[in-house]
Amino acid sequence: MYEQTLYVWRSTKGETRLKRALILVNAYSKLISAINQPIRLKEEFDKLGVEVDIKKNSIDTAMIIEGEAVSFVEDYDFVIYLDKDKYTSSLLEKAGIRLFNRHEAIRVCDDKMDTHIRLAGHGISMPDTIGGLLCYNEEASIDEAMTRIELIEEKLGYPCIIKECYGSLGAKVYCADNREELLTRMEKVKLKSHLFQKMISSSRGRDVRVIVIGGKAICGMQRISKTDFRSNIELGGVAEPIELSKPFIEISEKVAHILDLDYCGIDILYGENGEPVVCEVNSNAFFGAMESVSGVNVAAKYAEYIYETIY
Structure with missing residues:
Protein backbone atom coordinates (compact mmCIF):
# COMPACT_ATOMS: atom_id res chain seq x y z
CA MET A 1 0.00 0.00 0.00
CA TYR A 2 1.18 3.51 -0.85
CA GLU A 3 -0.14 6.91 0.17
CA GLN A 4 -0.25 9.30 -2.76
CA THR A 5 1.72 12.55 -2.41
CA LEU A 6 2.98 14.98 -5.02
CA TYR A 7 5.91 13.51 -6.95
CA VAL A 8 6.50 10.63 -4.53
CA TRP A 9 5.01 7.43 -3.26
CA ARG A 10 5.27 7.00 0.49
CA SER A 11 5.08 3.38 1.56
CA THR A 12 3.57 2.23 4.84
CA LYS A 13 7.16 1.55 5.94
CA GLY A 14 8.06 5.19 5.43
CA GLU A 15 10.02 4.65 2.21
CA THR A 16 9.61 7.23 -0.54
CA ARG A 17 10.39 7.31 -4.24
CA LEU A 18 9.58 9.43 -7.22
CA LYS A 19 6.70 8.64 -9.51
CA ARG A 20 8.55 7.95 -12.72
CA ALA A 21 7.61 6.92 -16.24
CA LEU A 22 9.40 6.25 -19.50
CA ILE A 23 8.15 7.05 -22.98
CA LEU A 24 9.88 4.93 -25.61
CA VAL A 25 9.76 6.29 -29.17
CA ASN A 26 10.92 4.96 -32.51
CA ALA A 27 14.66 5.38 -33.04
CA TYR A 28 14.33 6.58 -36.64
CA SER A 29 11.13 8.59 -37.00
CA LYS A 30 11.51 12.29 -37.78
CA LEU A 31 7.80 13.01 -38.27
CA ILE A 32 6.69 16.16 -36.49
CA SER A 33 3.64 14.32 -35.15
CA ALA A 34 5.83 11.58 -33.72
CA ILE A 35 8.12 14.12 -32.08
CA ASN A 36 5.28 16.15 -30.56
CA GLN A 37 3.33 13.18 -29.16
CA PRO A 38 5.69 12.29 -26.28
CA ILE A 39 6.31 15.97 -25.50
CA ARG A 40 2.59 16.60 -25.05
CA LEU A 41 2.25 13.53 -22.83
CA LYS A 42 5.21 14.62 -20.73
CA GLU A 43 3.62 18.05 -20.24
CA GLU A 44 0.45 16.47 -18.89
CA PHE A 45 2.28 14.00 -16.65
CA ASP A 46 4.28 16.89 -15.19
CA LYS A 47 0.98 18.38 -14.00
CA LEU A 48 0.18 15.09 -12.28
CA GLY A 49 3.52 14.98 -10.51
CA VAL A 50 5.02 12.17 -12.58
CA GLU A 51 8.61 12.56 -13.75
CA VAL A 52 8.86 11.39 -17.36
CA ASP A 53 11.89 10.52 -19.47
CA ILE A 54 11.64 10.32 -23.26
CA LYS A 55 14.08 7.92 -24.89
CA LYS A 56 14.58 6.39 -28.31
CA ASN A 57 14.05 2.66 -28.50
CA SER A 58 17.29 0.71 -28.76
CA ILE A 59 18.47 -2.86 -29.13
CA ASP A 60 19.89 -2.61 -25.61
CA THR A 61 16.49 -1.79 -24.06
CA ALA A 62 15.82 -5.48 -23.48
CA MET A 63 17.33 -8.76 -24.55
CA ILE A 64 17.58 -12.48 -23.74
CA ILE A 65 20.47 -13.41 -21.46
CA GLU A 66 21.09 -16.93 -20.19
CA GLY A 67 17.62 -17.95 -21.29
CA GLU A 68 15.79 -15.12 -19.50
CA ALA A 69 14.10 -11.94 -20.74
CA VAL A 70 16.12 -9.11 -19.24
CA SER A 71 15.08 -5.45 -19.24
CA PHE A 72 17.51 -2.60 -18.85
CA VAL A 73 14.62 -0.22 -18.20
CA GLU A 74 14.86 0.35 -14.45
CA ASP A 75 13.18 2.47 -11.78
CA TYR A 76 10.10 3.30 -13.86
CA ASP A 77 6.53 2.60 -12.81
CA PHE A 78 5.40 2.05 -16.38
CA VAL A 79 6.36 2.56 -20.02
CA ILE A 80 4.33 4.31 -22.72
CA TYR A 81 5.40 2.43 -25.80
CA LEU A 82 5.16 4.75 -28.82
CA ASP A 83 6.86 2.31 -31.17
CA LYS A 84 5.87 -0.79 -33.11
CA ASP A 85 8.97 -2.89 -32.45
CA LYS A 86 7.19 -6.06 -31.34
CA TYR A 87 10.32 -7.83 -30.11
CA THR A 88 11.26 -5.14 -27.59
CA SER A 89 7.69 -4.72 -26.35
CA SER A 90 7.39 -8.47 -25.86
CA LEU A 91 10.66 -8.66 -23.93
CA LEU A 92 9.79 -5.68 -21.75
CA GLU A 93 6.43 -7.14 -20.87
CA LYS A 94 7.92 -10.56 -20.19
CA ALA A 95 10.35 -8.87 -17.83
CA GLY A 96 7.38 -7.58 -15.84
CA ILE A 97 7.01 -4.00 -17.07
CA ARG A 98 3.53 -2.56 -17.60
CA LEU A 99 3.25 -1.14 -21.11
CA PHE A 100 0.67 1.26 -22.52
CA ASN A 101 -0.46 -0.22 -24.85
CA ARG A 102 0.22 -3.84 -24.06
CA HIS A 103 2.45 -5.83 -26.40
CA GLU A 104 -0.26 -8.01 -27.92
CA ALA A 105 -2.52 -5.04 -28.64
CA ILE A 106 0.32 -3.24 -30.42
CA ARG A 107 1.29 -6.34 -32.39
CA VAL A 108 -2.22 -7.08 -33.62
CA CYS A 109 -2.95 -3.49 -34.62
CA ASP A 110 0.35 -3.17 -36.47
CA ASP A 111 -0.70 -5.96 -38.86
CA LYS A 112 -3.83 -4.88 -40.72
CA MET A 113 -4.83 -8.43 -41.65
CA ASP A 114 -4.30 -9.63 -38.09
CA THR A 115 -6.54 -6.81 -36.89
CA HIS A 116 -9.41 -7.91 -39.13
CA ILE A 117 -8.93 -11.55 -38.16
CA ARG A 118 -9.09 -10.68 -34.46
CA LEU A 119 -12.25 -8.60 -34.95
CA ALA A 120 -13.97 -11.22 -37.13
CA GLY A 121 -16.81 -13.08 -35.45
CA HIS A 122 -17.60 -10.28 -32.98
CA GLY A 123 -20.33 -8.52 -34.92
CA ILE A 124 -18.03 -5.76 -36.16
CA SER A 125 -18.91 -4.41 -39.60
CA MET A 126 -15.78 -4.36 -41.80
CA PRO A 127 -15.04 -4.33 -45.55
CA ASP A 128 -14.92 -7.80 -47.10
CA THR A 129 -11.24 -8.79 -46.91
CA ILE A 130 -9.02 -11.41 -48.57
CA GLY A 131 -5.50 -12.09 -47.32
CA GLY A 132 -2.74 -11.89 -49.93
CA LEU A 133 -0.67 -14.96 -50.75
CA LEU A 134 2.88 -14.96 -49.50
CA CYS A 135 5.49 -15.10 -52.23
CA TYR A 136 9.17 -15.78 -51.54
CA ASN A 137 10.39 -15.77 -55.15
CA GLU A 138 10.97 -12.40 -56.80
CA GLU A 139 10.91 -14.09 -60.22
CA ALA A 140 7.50 -15.70 -59.67
CA SER A 141 4.78 -14.61 -62.08
CA ILE A 142 1.51 -13.16 -60.83
CA ASP A 143 -0.16 -15.09 -63.64
CA GLU A 144 0.39 -18.24 -61.59
CA ALA A 145 -2.22 -16.91 -59.15
CA MET A 146 -4.90 -16.31 -61.80
CA THR A 147 -7.47 -18.36 -59.86
CA ARG A 148 -6.85 -16.07 -56.90
CA ILE A 149 -7.28 -13.01 -59.11
CA GLU A 150 -10.61 -14.26 -60.39
CA LEU A 151 -11.74 -14.87 -56.80
CA ILE A 152 -10.81 -11.31 -55.83
CA GLU A 153 -12.80 -9.97 -58.79
CA GLU A 154 -15.79 -12.14 -57.91
CA LYS A 155 -15.87 -11.39 -54.18
CA LEU A 156 -14.63 -7.79 -54.06
CA GLY A 157 -15.15 -6.34 -57.53
CA TYR A 158 -13.73 -3.04 -58.74
CA PRO A 159 -12.55 -0.67 -57.56
CA CYS A 160 -10.52 -2.88 -55.24
CA ILE A 161 -8.30 -1.77 -52.35
CA ILE A 162 -4.85 -3.32 -51.90
CA LYS A 163 -3.01 -2.73 -48.63
CA GLU A 164 0.37 -3.72 -47.37
CA CYS A 165 -0.24 -5.09 -43.88
CA TYR A 166 2.41 -2.88 -42.31
CA GLY A 167 2.07 0.84 -42.93
CA SER A 168 0.56 4.01 -41.52
CA LEU A 169 -0.59 7.52 -42.44
CA GLY A 170 -2.29 6.19 -45.57
CA ALA A 171 0.96 5.01 -47.13
CA LYS A 172 1.15 1.60 -48.85
CA VAL A 173 -2.57 1.63 -49.61
CA TYR A 174 -3.52 1.35 -53.28
CA CYS A 175 -6.63 1.28 -55.44
CA ALA A 176 -7.19 -0.82 -58.59
CA ASP A 177 -10.02 0.06 -60.98
CA ASN A 178 -9.52 -2.91 -63.31
CA ARG A 179 -7.60 -6.16 -63.78
CA GLU A 180 -4.58 -4.47 -65.35
CA GLU A 181 -4.18 -2.16 -62.35
CA LEU A 182 -4.79 -5.06 -59.96
CA LEU A 183 -2.01 -7.10 -61.58
CA THR A 184 0.35 -4.14 -61.38
CA ARG A 185 -0.41 -3.65 -57.66
CA MET A 186 -0.08 -7.37 -56.97
CA GLU A 187 3.34 -7.41 -58.57
CA LYS A 188 4.34 -4.46 -56.38
CA VAL A 189 3.33 -6.12 -53.09
CA LYS A 190 3.86 -9.83 -53.82
CA LEU A 191 6.94 -10.13 -51.58
CA LYS A 192 5.22 -8.32 -48.69
CA SER A 193 2.35 -9.19 -46.37
CA HIS A 194 -0.76 -7.69 -47.95
CA LEU A 195 -4.51 -7.88 -48.25
CA PHE A 196 -7.34 -7.04 -50.64
CA GLN A 197 -10.54 -5.26 -49.62
CA LYS A 198 -13.86 -4.27 -51.08
CA MET A 199 -14.02 -0.54 -51.69
CA ILE A 200 -16.70 1.11 -49.56
CA SER A 201 -17.67 3.54 -52.30
Missing part, protein backbone atom coordinates in the same frame (compact mmCIF):
# COMPACT_ATOMS: atom_id res chain seq x y z
CA SER A 202 -20.11 5.44 -50.08
CA SER A 203 -17.11 6.55 -48.00
CA ARG A 204 -14.60 7.25 -50.76
CA GLY A 205 -12.37 10.14 -49.65
CA ARG A 206 -13.96 10.49 -46.22
CA ASP A 207 -13.95 8.74 -42.86
CA VAL A 208 -14.18 9.34 -39.13
CA ARG A 209 -11.27 9.03 -36.69
CA VAL A 210 -12.34 8.18 -33.14
CA ILE A 211 -10.02 8.29 -30.13
CA VAL A 212 -10.75 5.72 -27.42
CA ILE A 213 -9.07 5.86 -24.00
CA GLY A 214 -9.71 3.35 -21.25
CA GLY A 215 -12.57 1.85 -23.22
CA LYS A 216 -14.39 5.17 -23.72
CA ALA A 217 -14.74 7.07 -26.99
CA ILE A 218 -13.70 10.59 -25.97
CA CYS A 219 -13.72 12.51 -29.26
CA GLY A 220 -13.76 12.25 -33.02
CA MET A 221 -13.21 14.14 -36.22
CA GLN A 222 -14.27 13.70 -39.83
CA ARG A 223 -11.56 13.64 -42.48
CA ILE A 224 -12.31 14.54 -46.09
CA SER A 225 -10.24 14.50 -49.26
CA LYS A 226 -11.43 15.88 -52.59
CA THR A 227 -8.42 14.53 -54.49
CA ASP A 228 -7.75 11.03 -53.10
CA PHE A 229 -9.72 7.93 -52.13
CA ARG A 230 -7.77 8.11 -48.85
CA SER A 231 -8.73 10.81 -46.36
CA ASN A 232 -5.52 10.94 -44.32
CA ILE A 233 -4.47 14.45 -43.31
CA GLU A 234 -0.87 13.58 -44.19
CA LEU A 235 -2.05 13.00 -47.78
CA GLY A 236 -3.93 16.28 -48.08
CA GLY A 237 -7.15 15.45 -46.28
CA VAL A 238 -8.93 18.11 -44.24
CA ALA A 239 -10.30 17.47 -40.75
CA GLU A 240 -13.44 18.95 -39.24
CA PRO A 241 -15.17 18.49 -35.88
CA ILE A 242 -17.98 15.99 -35.62
CA GLU A 243 -20.41 14.90 -32.95
CA LEU A 244 -20.12 11.14 -32.69
CA SER A 245 -23.40 9.29 -33.08
CA LYS A 246 -24.29 6.39 -30.79
CA PRO A 247 -23.48 3.68 -33.40
CA PHE A 248 -20.01 5.14 -33.98
CA ILE A 249 -19.35 5.37 -30.23
CA GLU A 250 -20.55 1.84 -29.59
CA ILE A 251 -18.53 0.19 -32.34
CA SER A 252 -15.39 2.12 -31.36
CA GLU A 253 -15.61 1.07 -27.73
CA LYS A 254 -16.36 -2.51 -28.71
CA VAL A 255 -13.31 -2.67 -31.00
CA ALA A 256 -11.05 -1.26 -28.27
CA HIS A 257 -12.38 -3.85 -25.82
CA ILE A 258 -11.87 -6.78 -28.21
CA LEU A 259 -8.30 -5.71 -28.92
CA ASP A 260 -7.57 -4.89 -25.24
CA LEU A 261 -6.38 -1.37 -26.05
CA ASP A 262 -5.70 1.28 -23.41
CA TYR A 263 -5.52 3.92 -26.13
CA CYS A 264 -6.24 3.89 -29.85
CA GLY A 265 -7.47 5.75 -32.89
CA ILE A 266 -10.08 3.91 -34.94
CA ASP A 267 -10.75 4.81 -38.56
CA ILE A 268 -14.37 4.26 -39.48
CA LEU A 269 -15.95 4.40 -42.94
CA TYR A 270 -19.53 5.32 -43.83
CA GLY A 271 -21.63 2.42 -45.10
CA GLU A 272 -24.31 2.81 -47.73
CA ASN A 273 -26.80 4.00 -45.12
CA GLY A 274 -24.31 5.96 -43.05
CA GLU A 275 -23.66 3.06 -40.69
CA PRO A 276 -20.12 2.65 -39.25
CA VAL A 277 -17.74 0.26 -41.01
CA VAL A 278 -14.38 -0.28 -39.29
CA CYS A 279 -11.44 0.31 -41.59
CA GLU A 280 -8.31 0.29 -39.40
CA VAL A 281 -7.19 0.49 -35.78
CA ASN A 282 -4.11 2.47 -34.75
CA SER A 283 -2.59 1.64 -31.36
CA ASN A 284 -0.32 4.70 -31.42
CA ALA A 285 -2.59 7.15 -33.22
CA PHE A 286 -1.21 10.69 -33.37
CA PHE A 287 -3.51 13.12 -31.58
CA GLY A 288 -2.15 16.56 -32.52
CA ALA A 289 -4.75 17.19 -35.22
CA MET A 290 -7.48 15.71 -33.04
CA GLU A 291 -6.72 18.11 -30.20
CA SER A 292 -6.77 21.07 -32.60
CA VAL A 293 -10.00 20.07 -34.34
CA SER A 294 -12.03 18.69 -31.43
CA GLY A 295 -10.77 20.97 -28.68
CA VAL A 296 -10.32 17.92 -26.44
CA ASN A 297 -7.06 17.62 -24.49
CA VAL A 298 -6.32 14.05 -25.54
CA ALA A 299 -2.88 14.00 -23.91
CA ALA A 300 -4.36 14.98 -20.54
CA LYS A 301 -7.08 12.35 -20.72
CA TYR A 302 -4.58 9.64 -21.63
CA ALA A 303 -2.19 10.72 -18.85
CA GLU A 304 -5.02 10.79 -16.31
CA TYR A 305 -6.19 7.34 -17.36
CA ILE A 306 -2.69 5.89 -16.97
CA TYR A 307 -2.22 7.69 -13.63
CA GLU A 308 -5.44 6.24 -12.25
CA THR A 309 -4.53 2.78 -13.57
CA ILE A 310 -1.05 2.72 -12.02
CA TYR A 311 -1.41 4.75 -8.83
Whole structure:
Protein backbone atom coordinates (compact mmCIF):
# COMPACT_ATOMS: atom_id res chain seq x y z
CA MET A 1 0.00 0.00 0.00
CA TYR A 2 1.18 3.51 -0.85
CA GLU A 3 -0.14 6.91 0.17
CA GLN A 4 -0.25 9.30 -2.76
CA THR A 5 1.72 12.55 -2.41
CA LEU A 6 2.98 14.98 -5.02
CA TYR A 7 5.91 13.51 -6.95
CA VAL A 8 6.50 10.63 -4.53
CA TRP A 9 5.01 7.43 -3.26
CA ARG A 10 5.27 7.00 0.49
CA SER A 11 5.08 3.38 1.56
CA THR A 12 3.57 2.23 4.84
CA LYS A 13 7.16 1.55 5.94
CA GLY A 14 8.06 5.19 5.43
CA GLU A 15 10.02 4.65 2.21
CA THR A 16 9.61 7.23 -0.54
CA ARG A 17 10.39 7.31 -4.24
CA LEU A 18 9.58 9.43 -7.22
CA LYS A 19 6.70 8.64 -9.51
CA ARG A 20 8.55 7.95 -12.72
CA ALA A 21 7.61 6.92 -16.24
CA LEU A 22 9.40 6.25 -19.50
CA ILE A 23 8.15 7.05 -22.98
CA LEU A 24 9.88 4.93 -25.61
CA VAL A 25 9.76 6.29 -29.17
CA ASN A 26 10.92 4.96 -32.51
CA ALA A 27 14.66 5.38 -33.04
CA TYR A 28 14.33 6.58 -36.64
CA SER A 29 11.13 8.59 -37.00
CA LYS A 30 11.51 12.29 -37.78
CA LEU A 31 7.80 13.01 -38.27
CA ILE A 32 6.69 16.16 -36.49
CA SER A 33 3.64 14.32 -35.15
CA ALA A 34 5.83 11.58 -33.72
CA ILE A 35 8.12 14.12 -32.08
CA ASN A 36 5.28 16.15 -30.56
CA GLN A 37 3.33 13.18 -29.16
CA PRO A 38 5.69 12.29 -26.28
CA ILE A 39 6.31 15.97 -25.50
CA ARG A 40 2.59 16.60 -25.05
CA LEU A 41 2.25 13.53 -22.83
CA LYS A 42 5.21 14.62 -20.73
CA GLU A 43 3.62 18.05 -20.24
CA GLU A 44 0.45 16.47 -18.89
CA PHE A 45 2.28 14.00 -16.65
CA ASP A 46 4.28 16.89 -15.19
CA LYS A 47 0.98 18.38 -14.00
CA LEU A 48 0.18 15.09 -12.28
CA GLY A 49 3.52 14.98 -10.51
CA VAL A 50 5.02 12.17 -12.58
CA GLU A 51 8.61 12.56 -13.75
CA VAL A 52 8.86 11.39 -17.36
CA ASP A 53 11.89 10.52 -19.47
CA ILE A 54 11.64 10.32 -23.26
CA LYS A 55 14.08 7.92 -24.89
CA LYS A 56 14.58 6.39 -28.31
CA ASN A 57 14.05 2.66 -28.50
CA SER A 58 17.29 0.71 -28.76
CA ILE A 59 18.47 -2.86 -29.13
CA ASP A 60 19.89 -2.61 -25.61
CA THR A 61 16.49 -1.79 -24.06
CA ALA A 62 15.82 -5.48 -23.48
CA MET A 63 17.33 -8.76 -24.55
CA ILE A 64 17.58 -12.48 -23.74
CA ILE A 65 20.47 -13.41 -21.46
CA GLU A 66 21.09 -16.93 -20.19
CA GLY A 67 17.62 -17.95 -21.29
CA GLU A 68 15.79 -15.12 -19.50
CA ALA A 69 14.10 -11.94 -20.74
CA VAL A 70 16.12 -9.11 -19.24
CA SER A 71 15.08 -5.45 -19.24
CA PHE A 72 17.51 -2.60 -18.85
CA VAL A 73 14.62 -0.22 -18.20
CA GLU A 74 14.86 0.35 -14.45
CA ASP A 75 13.18 2.47 -11.78
CA TYR A 76 10.10 3.30 -13.86
CA ASP A 77 6.53 2.60 -12.81
CA PHE A 78 5.40 2.05 -16.38
CA VAL A 79 6.36 2.56 -20.02
CA ILE A 80 4.33 4.31 -22.72
CA TYR A 81 5.40 2.43 -25.80
CA LEU A 82 5.16 4.75 -28.82
CA ASP A 83 6.86 2.31 -31.17
CA LYS A 84 5.87 -0.79 -33.11
CA ASP A 85 8.97 -2.89 -32.45
CA LYS A 86 7.19 -6.06 -31.34
CA TYR A 87 10.32 -7.83 -30.11
CA THR A 88 11.26 -5.14 -27.59
CA SER A 89 7.69 -4.72 -26.35
CA SER A 90 7.39 -8.47 -25.86
CA LEU A 91 10.66 -8.66 -23.93
CA LEU A 92 9.79 -5.68 -21.75
CA GLU A 93 6.43 -7.14 -20.87
CA LYS A 94 7.92 -10.56 -20.19
CA ALA A 95 10.35 -8.87 -17.83
CA GLY A 96 7.38 -7.58 -15.84
CA ILE A 97 7.01 -4.00 -17.07
CA ARG A 98 3.53 -2.56 -17.60
CA LEU A 99 3.25 -1.14 -21.11
CA PHE A 100 0.67 1.26 -22.52
CA ASN A 101 -0.46 -0.22 -24.85
CA ARG A 102 0.22 -3.84 -24.06
CA HIS A 103 2.45 -5.83 -26.40
CA GLU A 104 -0.26 -8.01 -27.92
CA ALA A 105 -2.52 -5.04 -28.64
CA ILE A 106 0.32 -3.24 -30.42
CA ARG A 107 1.29 -6.34 -32.39
CA VAL A 108 -2.22 -7.08 -33.62
CA CYS A 109 -2.95 -3.49 -34.62
CA ASP A 110 0.35 -3.17 -36.47
CA ASP A 111 -0.70 -5.96 -38.86
CA LYS A 112 -3.83 -4.88 -40.72
CA MET A 113 -4.83 -8.43 -41.65
CA ASP A 114 -4.30 -9.63 -38.09
CA THR A 115 -6.54 -6.81 -36.89
CA HIS A 116 -9.41 -7.91 -39.13
CA ILE A 117 -8.93 -11.55 -38.16
CA ARG A 118 -9.09 -10.68 -34.46
CA LEU A 119 -12.25 -8.60 -34.95
CA ALA A 120 -13.97 -11.22 -37.13
CA GLY A 121 -16.81 -13.08 -35.45
CA HIS A 122 -17.60 -10.28 -32.98
CA GLY A 123 -20.33 -8.52 -34.92
CA ILE A 124 -18.03 -5.76 -36.16
CA SER A 125 -18.91 -4.41 -39.60
CA MET A 126 -15.78 -4.36 -41.80
CA PRO A 127 -15.04 -4.33 -45.55
CA ASP A 128 -14.92 -7.80 -47.10
CA THR A 129 -11.24 -8.79 -46.91
CA ILE A 130 -9.02 -11.41 -48.57
CA GLY A 131 -5.50 -12.09 -47.32
CA GLY A 132 -2.74 -11.89 -49.93
CA LEU A 133 -0.67 -14.96 -50.75
CA LEU A 134 2.88 -14.96 -49.50
CA CYS A 135 5.49 -15.10 -52.23
CA TYR A 136 9.17 -15.78 -51.54
CA ASN A 137 10.39 -15.77 -55.15
CA GLU A 138 10.97 -12.40 -56.80
CA GLU A 139 10.91 -14.09 -60.22
CA ALA A 140 7.50 -15.70 -59.67
CA SER A 141 4.78 -14.61 -62.08
CA ILE A 142 1.51 -13.16 -60.83
CA ASP A 143 -0.16 -15.09 -63.64
CA GLU A 144 0.39 -18.24 -61.59
CA ALA A 145 -2.22 -16.91 -59.15
CA MET A 146 -4.90 -16.31 -61.80
CA THR A 147 -7.47 -18.36 -59.86
CA ARG A 148 -6.85 -16.07 -56.90
CA ILE A 149 -7.28 -13.01 -59.11
CA GLU A 150 -10.61 -14.26 -60.39
CA LEU A 151 -11.74 -14.87 -56.80
CA ILE A 152 -10.81 -11.31 -55.83
CA GLU A 153 -12.80 -9.97 -58.79
CA GLU A 154 -15.79 -12.14 -57.91
CA LYS A 155 -15.87 -11.39 -54.18
CA LEU A 156 -14.63 -7.79 -54.06
CA GLY A 157 -15.15 -6.34 -57.53
CA TYR A 158 -13.73 -3.04 -58.74
CA PRO A 159 -12.55 -0.67 -57.56
CA CYS A 160 -10.52 -2.88 -55.24
CA ILE A 161 -8.30 -1.77 -52.35
CA ILE A 162 -4.85 -3.32 -51.90
CA LYS A 163 -3.01 -2.73 -48.63
CA GLU A 164 0.37 -3.72 -47.37
CA CYS A 165 -0.24 -5.09 -43.88
CA TYR A 166 2.41 -2.88 -42.31
CA GLY A 167 2.07 0.84 -42.93
CA SER A 168 0.56 4.01 -41.52
CA LEU A 169 -0.59 7.52 -42.44
CA GLY A 170 -2.29 6.19 -45.57
CA ALA A 171 0.96 5.01 -47.13
CA LYS A 172 1.15 1.60 -48.85
CA VAL A 173 -2.57 1.63 -49.61
CA TYR A 174 -3.52 1.35 -53.28
CA CYS A 175 -6.63 1.28 -55.44
CA ALA A 176 -7.19 -0.82 -58.59
CA ASP A 177 -10.02 0.06 -60.98
CA ASN A 178 -9.52 -2.91 -63.31
CA ARG A 179 -7.60 -6.16 -63.78
CA GLU A 180 -4.58 -4.47 -65.35
CA GLU A 181 -4.18 -2.16 -62.35
CA LEU A 182 -4.79 -5.06 -59.96
CA LEU A 183 -2.01 -7.10 -61.58
CA THR A 184 0.35 -4.14 -61.38
CA ARG A 185 -0.41 -3.65 -57.66
CA MET A 186 -0.08 -7.37 -56.97
CA GLU A 187 3.34 -7.41 -58.57
CA LYS A 188 4.34 -4.46 -56.38
CA VAL A 189 3.33 -6.12 -53.09
CA LYS A 190 3.86 -9.83 -53.82
CA LEU A 191 6.94 -10.13 -51.58
CA LYS A 192 5.22 -8.32 -48.69
CA SER A 193 2.35 -9.19 -46.37
CA HIS A 194 -0.76 -7.69 -47.95
CA LEU A 195 -4.51 -7.88 -48.25
CA PHE A 196 -7.34 -7.04 -50.64
CA GLN A 197 -10.54 -5.26 -49.62
CA LYS A 198 -13.86 -4.27 -51.08
CA MET A 199 -14.02 -0.54 -51.69
CA ILE A 200 -16.70 1.11 -49.56
CA SER A 201 -17.67 3.54 -52.30
CA SER A 202 -20.11 5.44 -50.08
CA SER A 203 -17.11 6.55 -48.00
CA ARG A 204 -14.60 7.25 -50.76
CA GLY A 205 -12.37 10.14 -49.65
CA ARG A 206 -13.96 10.49 -46.22
CA ASP A 207 -13.95 8.74 -42.86
CA VAL A 208 -14.18 9.34 -39.13
CA ARG A 209 -11.27 9.03 -36.69
CA VAL A 210 -12.34 8.18 -33.14
CA ILE A 211 -10.02 8.29 -30.13
CA VAL A 212 -10.75 5.72 -27.42
CA ILE A 213 -9.07 5.86 -24.00
CA GLY A 214 -9.71 3.35 -21.25
CA GLY A 215 -12.57 1.85 -23.22
CA LYS A 216 -14.39 5.17 -23.72
CA ALA A 217 -14.74 7.07 -26.99
CA ILE A 218 -13.70 10.59 -25.97
CA CYS A 219 -13.72 12.51 -29.26
CA GLY A 220 -13.76 12.25 -33.02
CA MET A 221 -13.21 14.14 -36.22
CA GLN A 222 -14.27 13.70 -39.83
CA ARG A 223 -11.56 13.64 -42.48
CA ILE A 224 -12.31 14.54 -46.09
CA SER A 225 -10.24 14.50 -49.26
CA LYS A 226 -11.43 15.88 -52.59
CA THR A 227 -8.42 14.53 -54.49
CA ASP A 228 -7.75 11.03 -53.10
CA PHE A 229 -9.72 7.93 -52.13
CA ARG A 230 -7.77 8.11 -48.85
CA SER A 231 -8.73 10.81 -46.36
CA ASN A 232 -5.52 10.94 -44.32
CA ILE A 233 -4.47 14.45 -43.31
CA GLU A 234 -0.87 13.58 -44.19
CA LEU A 235 -2.05 13.00 -47.78
CA GLY A 236 -3.93 16.28 -48.08
CA GLY A 237 -7.15 15.45 -46.28
CA VAL A 238 -8.93 18.11 -44.24
CA ALA A 239 -10.30 17.47 -40.75
CA GLU A 240 -13.44 18.95 -39.24
CA PRO A 241 -15.17 18.49 -35.88
CA ILE A 242 -17.98 15.99 -35.62
CA GLU A 243 -20.41 14.90 -32.95
CA LEU A 244 -20.12 11.14 -32.69
CA SER A 245 -23.40 9.29 -33.08
CA LYS A 246 -24.29 6.39 -30.79
CA PRO A 247 -23.48 3.68 -33.40
CA PHE A 248 -20.01 5.14 -33.98
CA ILE A 249 -19.35 5.37 -30.23
CA GLU A 250 -20.55 1.84 -29.59
CA ILE A 251 -18.53 0.19 -32.34
CA SER A 252 -15.39 2.12 -31.36
CA GLU A 253 -15.61 1.07 -27.73
CA LYS A 254 -16.36 -2.51 -28.71
CA VAL A 255 -13.31 -2.67 -31.00
CA ALA A 256 -11.05 -1.26 -28.27
CA HIS A 257 -12.38 -3.85 -25.82
CA ILE A 258 -11.87 -6.78 -28.21
CA LEU A 259 -8.30 -5.71 -28.92
CA ASP A 260 -7.57 -4.89 -25.24
CA LEU A 261 -6.38 -1.37 -26.05
CA ASP A 262 -5.70 1.28 -23.41
CA TYR A 263 -5.52 3.92 -26.13
CA CYS A 264 -6.24 3.89 -29.85
CA GLY A 265 -7.47 5.75 -32.89
CA ILE A 266 -10.08 3.91 -34.94
CA ASP A 267 -10.75 4.81 -38.56
CA ILE A 268 -14.37 4.26 -39.48
CA LEU A 269 -15.95 4.40 -42.94
CA TYR A 270 -19.53 5.32 -43.83
CA GLY A 271 -21.63 2.42 -45.10
CA GLU A 272 -24.31 2.81 -47.73
CA ASN A 273 -26.80 4.00 -45.12
CA GLY A 274 -24.31 5.96 -43.05
CA GLU A 275 -23.66 3.06 -40.69
CA PRO A 276 -20.12 2.65 -39.25
CA VAL A 277 -17.74 0.26 -41.01
CA VAL A 278 -14.38 -0.28 -39.29
CA CYS A 279 -11.44 0.31 -41.59
CA GLU A 280 -8.31 0.29 -39.40
CA VAL A 281 -7.19 0.49 -35.78
CA ASN A 282 -4.11 2.47 -34.75
CA SER A 283 -2.59 1.64 -31.36
CA ASN A 284 -0.32 4.70 -31.42
CA ALA A 285 -2.59 7.15 -33.22
CA PHE A 286 -1.21 10.69 -33.37
CA PHE A 287 -3.51 13.12 -31.58
CA GLY A 288 -2.15 16.56 -32.52
CA ALA A 289 -4.75 17.19 -35.22
CA MET A 290 -7.48 15.71 -33.04
CA GLU A 291 -6.72 18.11 -30.20
CA SER A 292 -6.77 21.07 -32.60
CA VAL A 293 -10.00 20.07 -34.34
CA SER A 294 -12.03 18.69 -31.43
CA GLY A 295 -10.77 20.97 -28.68
CA VAL A 296 -10.32 17.92 -26.44
CA ASN A 297 -7.06 17.62 -24.49
CA VAL A 298 -6.32 14.05 -25.54
CA ALA A 299 -2.88 14.00 -23.91
CA ALA A 300 -4.36 14.98 -20.54
CA LYS A 301 -7.08 12.35 -20.72
CA TYR A 302 -4.58 9.64 -21.63
CA ALA A 303 -2.19 10.72 -18.85
CA GLU A 304 -5.02 10.79 -16.31
CA TYR A 305 -6.19 7.34 -17.36
CA ILE A 306 -2.69 5.89 -16.97
CA TYR A 307 -2.22 7.69 -13.63
CA GLU A 308 -5.44 6.24 -12.25
CA THR A 309 -4.53 2.78 -13.57
CA ILE A 310 -1.05 2.72 -12.02
CA TYR A 311 -1.41 4.75 -8.83
